[in-house]
Amino acid sequence: MNKCKAKNTVYVEFKGLLLSGLILLTGLANSFSNTDNFTYQPKDPAFLSVKSGWADSVFKSLTPDERIAQLFMVAAYSDKDQAHYNEITNLVKNYKIGGLIFFKGSPYKQAHLTNFYQKMQRHHS
Numbered sequence: 001m002n003k004c005k006a007k008n009t010v011y012v013e014f015k016g017l018l019l020s021g022l023i024l025l026t027g028l029a030n031s032f033s034n035t036d037n038f039t040y041q042p043k044d045p046a047f048l049s050v051k052s053g054w055a056d057s058v059f060k061s062l063t064p065d066e067r068i069a070q071l072f073m074v075a076a077y078s079d080k081d082q083a084h085y086n087e088i089t090n091l092v093k094n095y096k097i098g099g100l101i102f103f104k105g106s107p108y109k110q111a112h113l114t115n116f117y118q119k120m121q122r123h124h125s
Contacts, residue, residue: 062096070098078105078113085113092117 059067074097076088091097100117102110 066096069095072097073099073101076100076102076113078102078109088113088117089120092121096121 062070074088074091077084088100092100100114102113
């Protein structure tokens with residue numbers, strides 16, 4: 001078989017495959033677009049139906065700066081030096097940041113630091 005004939009064969013097969021794919025997609029699109037028998041009724045997530053004023057009361061007790069600080073998740077490393085721990089301690093204590101996300105270090109050290117920062121924040125509040 002010469003090169004020209006082989007290219008034509010591949011082109012014809014590709015064209016047929018492409019046409020089959022388009023027909024399939026058109027059929028799928030038509031089946032999803034027929035919504036005559038379907039009515040979407042949005043529902044609120046279950047957690048919105050729980051009546052608890054705890055979160056609202058805590059949020060209302062915060063200053064505007066503390067509310068903004070709650071939006072921040074700060075990168076913390078459990079394998080760094082004392083200067084890093086002091087910096088994180090300052091952010092937790094003075095700004096009441098929303099949370100920490102740990103990178104590197106051992107799970108044991110991360111748990112220890114998490115307990116330390118939580119305890120410090122409870123006693124500082």
